[in-house]
Amino acid sequence: MISTAIKLVFAALLLASVGGAAAETPRDPAQLELEPLNFVMPQAVERRLDNGIRVLVFENHELPLVTLSARMAMGRYFVPVEQVTAVELLSRLWDEGGAGDYGPARLDSLVEAMGMTLRAWAGDQVGGVVAYMAREDLDRGAELWRELLLRPVFDPDRLQRAKARKIKDLQSINDDPKGLAETWFWRLLAGPESVEGRVADRTEIEAGTREDLLALHRRFVVPQNTVVGVAGDITPEQAVALLGSLLGDWTGPDPFTAPQVRAPRRQARPGVFVLPGDFKQCHIRIGRNLPGLTDRSPDFAAVKIADFGVGFLRVYYRTRLDGLSYGTGSRLLADRFQGTCMALGSTRPEKVVALLDAVMEEVAGVGKRPLTEEEVETARTFQLGAFIQQLETDRDVIDLRLKEITLGLPDGYYQGLFSRQQQVNADEVASVTRRWCGFGDNPVVLVVGTPEGGAEALAELGLGPVQILETEDFGK
Amino acid sequence: MLLPRHGVPMISGNIMVKVGNVDNPEGSTGLAHMFEHMAFKGTDVIGSRDYPAEAAVLDSLAEMGERLAAARRAEGDSVSAESAALEEEVRALEQRANALNEPMAFPQTYDRYTFDFNAYTDTDVTAYTATLPANNLEVWMLMESERIKHPVFREFYSELDVVQEERRSRTEDDPEAMARELLKSLAFTKHPYRFPVIGYMKDLRTLTPRMLRRFHARYYVPGNMVGVLVGDFDPDRARTLIEAYFGNIPAGAKPPGVAVSEPAPTAIRRGTHHQGGERRLLMAFPGFGPDDPLLPEASLLAGVLARDRTSRLQQRLDLQEGVARSIWASANDGCQRYPSMFLITVDVMDGHTNQEAEKIVWEVLADVVAEPVTVAKLDEMRAAYRKDFLFSLQKNKDLADLLASFQVTGGDWRRSYTRFDGYDQVTPQDITELAASLFQPDKATIVYLEPELEAGAEVEDGGRP
Numbered sequence: 026m027i028s029t030a031i032k033l034v035f036a037a038l039l040l041a042s043v044g045g046a047a048a049e050t051p052r053d054p055a056q057l058e059l060e061p062l063n064f065v066m067p068q069a070v071e072r073r074l075d076n077g078i079r080v081l082v083f084e085n086h087e088l089p090l091v092t093l094s095a096r097m098a099m100g101r102y103f104v105p106v107e108q109v110t111a112v113e114l115l116s117r118l119w120d121e122g123g124a125g126d127y128g129p130a131r132l133d134s135l136v137e138a139m140g141m142t143l144r145a146w147a148g149d150q151v152g153g154v155v156a157y158m159a160r161e162d163l164d165r166g167a168e169l170w171r172e173l174l175l176r177p178v179f180d181p182d183r184l185q186r187a188k189a190r191k192i193k194d195l196q197s198i199n200d201d202p203k204g205l206a207e208t209w210f211w212r213l214l215a216g217p218e219s220v221e222g223r224v225a226d227r228t229e230i231e232a233g234t235r236e237d238l239l240a241l242h243r244r245f246v247v248p249q250n251t252v253v254g255v256a257g258d259i260t261p262e263q264a265v266a267l268l269g270s271l272l273g274d275w276t277g278p279d280p281f282t283a284p285q286v287r288a289p290r291r292q293a294r295p296g297v298f299v300l301p302g303d304f305k306q307c308h309i310r311i312g313r314n315l316p317g318l319t320d321r322s323p324d325f326a327a328v329k330i331a332d333f334g335v336g337f338l339r340v341y342y343r344t345r346l347d348g349l350s351y352g353t354g355s356r357l358l359a360d361r362f363q364g365t366c367m368a369l370g371s372t373r374p375e376k377v378v379a380l381l382d383a384v385m386e387e388v389a390g391v392g393k394r395p396l397t398e399e400e401v402e403t404a405r406t407f408q409l410g411a412f413i414q415q416l417e418t419d420r421d422v423i424d425l426r427l428k429e430i431t432l433g434l435p436d437g438y439y440q441g442l443f444s445r446q447q448q449v450n451a452d453e454v455a456s457v458t459r460r461w462c463g464f465g466d467n468p469v470v471l472v473v474g475t476p477e478g479g480a481e482a483l484a485e486l487g488l489g490p491v492q493i494l495e496t497e498d499f500g501k
Numbered sequence: 502m503l504l505p506r507h508g509v510p511m512i513s514g515n516i517m518v519k520v521g522n523v524d525n526p527e528g529s530t531g532l533a534h535m536f537e538h539m540a541f542k543g544t545d546v547i548g549s550r551d552y553p554a555e556a557a558v559l560d561s562l563a564e565m566g567e568r569l570a571a572a573r574r575a576e577g578d579s580v581s582a583e584s585a586a587l588e589e590e591v592r593a594l595e596q597r598a599n600a601l602n603e604p605m606a607f608p609q610t611y612d613r614y615t616f617d618f619n620a621y622t623d624t625d626v627t628a629y630t631a632t633l634p635a636n637n638l639e640v641w642m643l644m645e646s647e648r649i650k651h652p653v654f655r656e657f658y659s660e661l662d663v664v665q666e667e668r669r670s671r672t673e674d675d676p677e678a679m680a681r682e683l684l685k686s687l688a689f690t691k692h693p694y695r696f697p698v699i700g701y702m703k704d705l706r707t708l709t710p711r712m713l714r715r716f717h718a719r720y721y722v723p724g725n726m727v728g729v730l731v732g733d734f735d736p737d738r739a740r741t742l743i744e745a746y747f748g749n750i751p752a753g754a755k756p757p758g759v760a761v762s763e764p765a766p767t768a769i770r771r772g773t774h775h776q777g778g779e780r781r782l783l784m785a786f787p788g789f790g791p792d793d794p795l796l797p798e799a800s801l802l803a804g805v806l807a808r809d810r811t812s813r814l815q816q817r818l819d820l821q822e823g824v825a826r827s828i829w830a831s832a833n834d835g836c837q838r839y840p841s842m843f844l845i846t847v848d849v850m851d852g853h854t855n856q857e858a859e860k861i862v863w864e865v866l867a868d869v870v871a872e873p874v875t876v877a878k879l880d881e882m883r884a885a886y887r888k889d890f891l892f893s894l895q896k897n898k899d900l901a902d903l904l905a906s907f908q909v910t911g912g913d914w915r916r917s918y919t920r921f922d923g924y925d926q927v928t929p930q931d932i933t934e935l936a937a938s939l940f941q942p943d944k945a946t947i948v949y950l951e952p953e954l955e956a957g958a959e960v961e962d963g964g965r966p
Contacts, residue, residue: 028887031918034894038904038914039503041740050745052546052647054614054640062636064510087508088891121810130820133810140885142892159888186819189850190826196851200777202674305669338612346604348662351670371670403613410616410634413509418895500851 030089064413066440067422069254070261074269076276079252081426082261085419089160091257092420093170096427099152099245101220103284110225111237112147115179118187118238119145120154123178124169132169141166145173149220150286150361151431152245157420160258163267171271174246179238188230195224195500199302203371206308206473209300209494213469214312214365216292227500245284247277252430254423286433288362295467297483299476300494307377307474309353311368311384313464318364321434325359326445327453328461332357333404334396334454335462339387340368349380355388357461361432366461377476381486389463395455404454405447412443502904502914503739504731506897510635511616512732513897516645517905519727520720521625523693523759523839528707531664531700534622535708536716538660540629541608541620544651548606552653555601559655559710562594566657566709573706595658602655607648614640622698625838626909632898635733639742645728646746649721657710668699676776680783680950685842687770688785688946692763694841722753729905731897759839763787770946780849781950782825782858786939788841789832791911797923798935799832799843804882805874805932806830806845806865813865814845824853824861838910842946843939855949866940873929883924890918 051057069081101109120143123129136143141158143166154174158166198204208224215222253272255264291314318328336355344353353370368388372380396404416422429438464470470488480491525532545552569591572584611618611631618631629648631641672678682697689695700708728747730739766787789796807814807830818825827848833841849858893899907917 028918028921030891031887031894034900035504035915035918037505039505039736039740041503041743050646051643052544052651054610054643057639057643059614059639060636062510062634064634067509087506088894090891090895130811137809137811137885138881140881140888157892159891186823189823193826193850197779200676200779203670305673306666338609342605342609345663346656346659348659349666351663351667372666373669399613403609406613406634407616410511410632413511413634414616414632417509417511417897420895 034088062409066443067416069256069423069426072261072265074265074273076248076273078248078268078272078275079430080265080268081252081254081423082259082264083254083256083419083422084260085256086258089258090157091160091163091166091259092155092157092255092423093167094153094155094254094256094420094423094427095170095174095251096151096153096254096431097245097250098150098284098286098431098433099241099250100147100149102149102286102289103245104241104287106218106220106223108237108241109220109223110229111233111241113225114184114187114191114230114233115238115241116147116152117191118179118184119147119177120173121187122180122183125172125176125178127169127172128178129180129183132173135165135169139166141169143169143173145177147241147245151428153427163259167267167271175275177242179235179242181235184233184235184238188233191225191230192227192500195227198499199496202302202304202306202308202473205300205302206310206369206471208499209298209473210310210312210367210369210469210471213294213296213298213471214291214314214367215289216294219291220289221291224499247281248272248275249277249281250284252427254427256419256423286361291363293469295469297470297486297488297491298472298494299480299483299491300471300473300496302474302496304474305373306371307374307472307476308371309369309377309381309384309473310469310471311381311464312469313366313467315359315364315366315461318359318461319361320359321361322359324453324457324460326442327449327457328357328359328364329408329442329446330401330404330449331391331396331454331458331462333407334400335388335391335458337407338396338400338403339391340384343387344370344380344383347379347383349376349383353380353384355384364461366464374475375477377472377474378478378482378485381470381483385464385486391458391462395458396451398451401449401451401454405449408443408446412439412446502727502729502908503734503736504729504900504904505734505736506731507733510733511632511897512635512638512641512730512734513630513632513901514641514645515628515630515729515898515901515905516649517626517628517727517729517909518721519625519725519838519909520627520716520756521623522696522698523624524720524756525693525696525700526712528704529700529712530696530704531698532708532712532716533627534698534700535661535664535705536713537620537622537627537629538664539654539657539713540648540652542655542660543602543607543653544647545653546651547610547647548604548653548655549602551601555598555653555655558594558598558601559653562591562598562657563710563714565591565594567711570707570709591658595656598655604656607644611640611644624694624698624841626906628902628905630898630902638734638739641730642742642746646750649726649747650750652717654710654713657713661705661708664699665702665705668702668705672697672699676774676779676950677781679776680774680781680948683772683774684783684785684946684948687772687948688842689763691761692839693759693761694763694839718753720756722756723747723750724752725756727905727908729901729908731901731904763840766944766946769942771948773949773951775951775954777950778952779950780853780855780858780952782845782847782849782855782862783948783950784845784859784862785842785946786944788843790840791838791916793840795935796832797920798927798931799939800886800920801879801882801924801927802869802932802935802939803830803832803843804886805869805878808882808885813868814847814862817861817865818847818858822861823850825849825858855951859947863940866936869936869940870933873933876929879927879929879932883921886924887921890921
């Protein structure tokens, strides 16, 4: 069956042999007359099981594959800061620690024997259990998915292994200048006690227990907090029947209190910081928190256009053209709580000041030199492609809708955002860049490495005294 | 190759050229990769304000570039006064040329019509990829054909700075990348697989615009390239456009391949690289080319060793003994034109040593011979590889890359799936025999990545032999 399916995919393949005289063709895309794009957003079918669980189905029979995906509102933003490490351990162990009556080794061998993928995780705001499998394995694969969703084991030996691996990850931070810059930047911008900025210590990791993980699972993985997506070689009727048999008798607490997300509180430590290190390149980060900007703000569509326009079309190209960097850019970001204006990149030690100058000039300068209509059009094309690409596979279609639901976004949010982005004009973009782009008077500026000229050279930026950070032995 | 798929209204294109790091001239490591960067610099039409005037300055720059490269070759490790003066002149000429062009015009033009365009160079091929809304099909034809037919290598020296930044970022500041560079330099003594794709810094400094022109004339010819288009398009229209845009590229001569063969190793080769704070073990054995009849066995053997958590190396090193994590084995180290490496890498946990990990790896390799894999396990693996392949067909970009890779490196895109027929013929005894002949100490190249030495410390094993 699999071999036949593979051959069917290639059945439409054509070979075009090229040769001979060619017609005179345009040499600049501006000379082309292009048709408008006709795009209709694919929609998942929505159903409910008898016990109230929402089910989304997107049918596609091109390949004999099926995806089952459960999503829950859960993660690091839903727990007090002292439980964040437990959430991280849960995420690491969930799909490796056994399920139901299957110990971890047995679960591994069943999953691998089918060549299926079975993953479970908890992130910042969303957790999930997802299975990708061949249609011929659906019955057995779906049963494993259900067991992992409802009855994870969190095997104690595997928990010890997960702890050791997490500690190893921490120990590796100092080897990777990019990871080091990322870790320290969020510590400085959000604060060392924030969810975004904290780094777990070894004692905390070693103290995590199986009971902690089971308690987190019990709290968040309940039918009232779960939505399920099914995609691929399956009809909505078949999907509902399958899920009915798997989850129909799943009941949750009564009464049910929905988990409440906690708005993360950032406490920035503005200033210019250097974390010395013996690297060939220095990594830079610049940032400012933007309270008041969220992904639900009315101008968020224009923010997305500005993000690409400034970060890529201006900062990236300027620093490439100047030969300063392989990959430096800026971002204008927002989630449900707040926004961030930041820049990130790397360069050789003798060019650090030049790179920082170039980045700040481009990001702050966009207020005086707004993105042109042409740049806005380019950014719109990028966002158009990005949106359509997010829906390329059947699995993508349900993922986007599951994301919308679990993040608490209004129905049709993404389609609305997409439509608004396509209508944003240069004036609107100029308005958001004036308001949100730039690093203000008190940014966080971080250099990891040893910039030429040291602190004195950085002091010339005029952003205040330079503070030297001390390397920490993470995970020791 | 045209593969219409009418899902979302997007198309993914891949122009793959049969030229990679193995084709670089002696002493010019990194040239194929530098060329790929320079293929984004525009044409005589896209990116120039006054091409005749710009071309004259670029010719002078190319001439000066040769002199600079000669001075740099002669200077050794420190910058000579002559090369410093020549570099100033080169930079000034580039400024003059830039006044006559529109820097970054090619990518900025492409940006207006695409979601994503990029390129990559590896040991064996260079590929130019793009994903764009389906209504911009003709833009893809135009941009990709123009840069093959009429490239202009402007902004050469600023781009050379960028490539050197890339080397610092992706290789020199990455302990594992440096250890891999050492491994290749030890595992291969003759074949150009011993060189890094990004190039050595000393070679990068001596690349010139004229080298690019010669490289273009030699390798960027139709018989050495494959184009693949996958996605939402009308195949008849696509054929017409392909004929119009690509049909007039001169055929050119077939480029030479790599004539050098790697001699069989006769003794174990070892090296140690000290950087950072982590330990990693890298072991290589002689690998298999695309036509090697043992490739199916080798692929399955790699799976037996490290495909997943029930594989033998993962069981011993990770789950049973806690010595390591991220254990990986590959028979082909990618889709390659020549026999390369059978590679095993092991990320060693804190509190354990590379020596300890290596000892266990040798024991597991011996166990593959002593305790043959079962037919049931082999069957599982064969099925799993087929399913992996099925999953890889979902995205147009991946599919375009897959078709191009197999056509260019193996000579036939159908090999992407007919290789599984070869897997069906493999028996447990085949696996045992291959393991017995391959995993011999005198065929091994072993590199330890070790933590950086404290100042003044002695290197115990002599480091790089």
